[in-house]
Amino acid sequence: LMAQLGQNSRNSHLPPSSDGPAGRPPEKKPPRGDAKKKRGGQPGHEGHKRELLPVEKVNKVVELYPGECENCWAALPEVRDENATRYQVTEMPPVQPHTTEFRRNAVACGCCGYTTLAKVDQVPASPFGPQLMSLITLLTGVYHISRRHTVELLHDVLGVRLSLGAVSAVEARVSDAIAPAVQEASDAIAGAKVKHADATSWLEAGKLRSLWTIATSAVTVFKIFVDGSADTIKPFFGACKGILVSDRAKVLSFWDMARRQVCWAHLLRKFVSFSERDGPAGQLGRELLDATAVMFRYWRDLRANKLDRAQFYAWMTPLRTQVEACLERAAAAGIADFSGSCADILAHREALWTFVERTDVEPTNNHAERELRRFVLWRKRSFGAQSERGHLFAERVMTVAHTARKQGKNVLAFLTACCKAQLSATAAPSLLAAESVVA
Secondary structure, X not given: OXXXXXXXXXXXXXXXXXXXXXXXXXXXXXXXXXXOOOOOOOOOOOOOOOOOOOHHHOOOOOOOOOOEOOOOOOEOOOOOOOOOOOXXXXXXXXXXXXXXXXXXXXXXOOOOOOEEEOOHHHOOOOOOOHHHHHHHHHHHHHOOOOHHHHHHHHHHHHOOOOOHHHHHHHXXXXXHHOHHHHHHHHHHHHOOOEEEEEEEEEEEOOEEEEXXXXXXXXXXXXXXXXXXXXHHXXXXXXXXXXXEEEOOOHHHOOOOHHHEEEOHHHXXXXXXXXXXXXXXXXXXXXXXXXXXXXXXXHHHHHHOOOOOHHHHHHHHHHHHHHHHHHHHHHHOOOOOOOHHHHHHHHHOHHHOOHHHHOOOOOOOOHHHHHHHHHHHHHHHHHOOEOOHHHHHHHHHHHHHHXXXXXXXXXXXXXHHHHHHHHHHOOOOOOOOOHHHOOO
């Protein structure tokens, strides 16, 4: 019970937001010599200034000339200085919505008198254009502004009036438009050599659902399931190719242990909780914690090019033996709520050191956790979705937004291209093709 009461974000899976005053780390006091240091940039710090746009991107140039000489007060000619000092002021022009009206005229035949009405298929299916629909989607699905606030913002900024129901209808239409791009991202994830996976909870009309992500350096895919069981999520992971970086979740047991990497950030928090216990468990926990700190120091030195790969491997070999030996002693100690956890870590022995053997694998799953962060914040503000259509929109638009940014694409421009393709019944743009990158 005392161990449970002492749980916080440093020694368990709990988020930092759940830490009470007692669980928060103490505030760092500045050294005595820096006690009088002012806020902001310090003396000697190189400042950051706003960069000027190139001349070809400037809409208007105003040339300023001195009227008279400051020495003899004679009138001066307006001669352009090639090295003139440049200043730029950026303003947003007045935004006016552009509305197109379609009229279906009925025309009577002069020969037989029969009246024919213009075909309805010439009228766009949506009362909103592709760019406006994409902007609505960007606000609600990417920046997670509430639908009610989105309606108010569009009226205040663009002068466009629409209802809450119209916002929901636009989301459904854009969700269908970006479906091919989501499938393209899913196909790319399946063949990735290294991928990070993590999960969190999601709500659908108050019912608990399971939100999963698989992410690489180039692609991120989200998927919401009715539950997080192995049978449910396994199709999402495809043919189980490549190295999977994750925590020790039992539902991932279908992935070959030799092609996994267990997250050491999770293990670090577990070892912190061990070290806070009394008796032999605390002693073994502190030994594991010290070894983990050394391992992360080696890893940081490798990333900073202070160690080469061969030296890193040589230093990690005895450390690896030390950690496994300590875990074996801990598993054999027969201590409740301690030995079993150490035995489970040993069961993942093959997945502990993949990052030592492979240059493209990291020891932590921070990449997937960072990808989930925005989804978690969205859930906290909106309490999830209210329907299957809602969570389908959420997983699709977040997949497109995160992947587009990794691909160097403008999210609004890509959403607009997808909507235009849907309205014109043409092929959807590629989310991954380099030639479709929009600056």
